[in-house]
Amino acid sequence: MPPRTRNPGSEWLALSAPDPAEIHREWDADQLAHLPSGRLWLAVETDFLRSVDAMQRIGPDRLGPVLVYPSADLAWWLVPCGAEEALADLGRLTVHPAGWMLRCPPAERRLAVDRWFLSTVPDRSRVREEWEKHAIALLPCGALFAAVRIPSFLGQAAAGTDEQAAVDRYLAEALMGPVICDRHAGQYYALVPASTARRWGVPGSVCLGVGQDLGAPRPGLLFEEGARVYWSVPMGSAGELCSPGAVAQMVMAGRSMVVARG
Known part of the structure; x- marks a missing residue:
């Protein structure tokens, strides 16, 4: 090594x-x-x-x-x-x-982020292998984090553009925490504190919690690498998550823009 x-x-x-x-x-x-x-x-x-x-x-x-x-x-x-x-x-x-x-x-940030995600599963070798072979692995929600699933059209509406890189920049500024983009499914997943799932009720979005899995791309995998699922906003430091309030505000802003357009 x-x-x-x-x-x-x-x-x-x-x-x-x-x-x-x-x-x-x-x-x-x-x-x-x-x-x-x-x-x-x-x-x-x-x-x-x-x-x-x-x-x-x-x-x-x-x-x-x-x-x-x-x-x-x-x-x-x-x-x-x-x-x-x-x-x-x-x-x-x-x-x-x-x-x-x-x-x-x-204290290397990338290594710390990897280990933070790996600590959610008992079989770390399985996750490492899936990241290596497929660039994506299933991780359980509800222990360290929950994930708010947001249709991409709401993110684009809130950002005022459907240009992928521009939407990613908007999400980074608006949410200031990690966000996954599944381009083929047309969904964003904003990672939030695990307790968020118990009280989430924002229309137009779903919060994944205990008993649900999330397809998480390899830490650091970006849009430029052409992956189907990538980090729209990478996790900056281990355990750094989006504010639920900021996510709710973004979803509601996107819904308002969609309604306004008719």
Whole structure:
């Protein structure tokens, strides 16, 4: 396996250890590295679902490093050393002491996104194989995400154009989260928090939740590659999802435009 292209996030994480080179060797071998807390950061442990909600509220521009383990319903927020007192009175948080070991992947965004999607299934090799052979794999909705299915004509109406690249740009600006396009079926799928499916009721769209599967293209697969199903808006960071309110507003705007045209 060729060495990874390193990024500043991974370099910073590796400096947590006495031997950063050993950390990079473990990551190059596709292994999780053991990083000790207390040198550059402390790890605050809490449950995953609360963390997803908090990350959505904070937003990607203000969010610091967070490691998630969805199948175990755990997340670890990396906070400055000395933050114990500020967090002492908050319930359902565990601030691990200096020297506690965090098993951690590198910070490469694409790798993190891949692993986030793979954590939804017990058989990760099956998904990897399907992505490799077919560029698309079935993933279950309802645990990490739900998917709002939107007819393409509503997306085009809201965007004011049927030119594919222009619609993709509009969706990126309007929804600010991952969107899948199935060109042959004429559908968009906006990925939203899993809890959205329980309360979704926007006419002209359907929210896929627990017990339903989504055909997800290989992370990073774009329109230019000619795939039938591709990422109209790729996931920028692991766990970064569309705002349900923004999706609802876009669907309603598209319906209004369709009605106005008669």
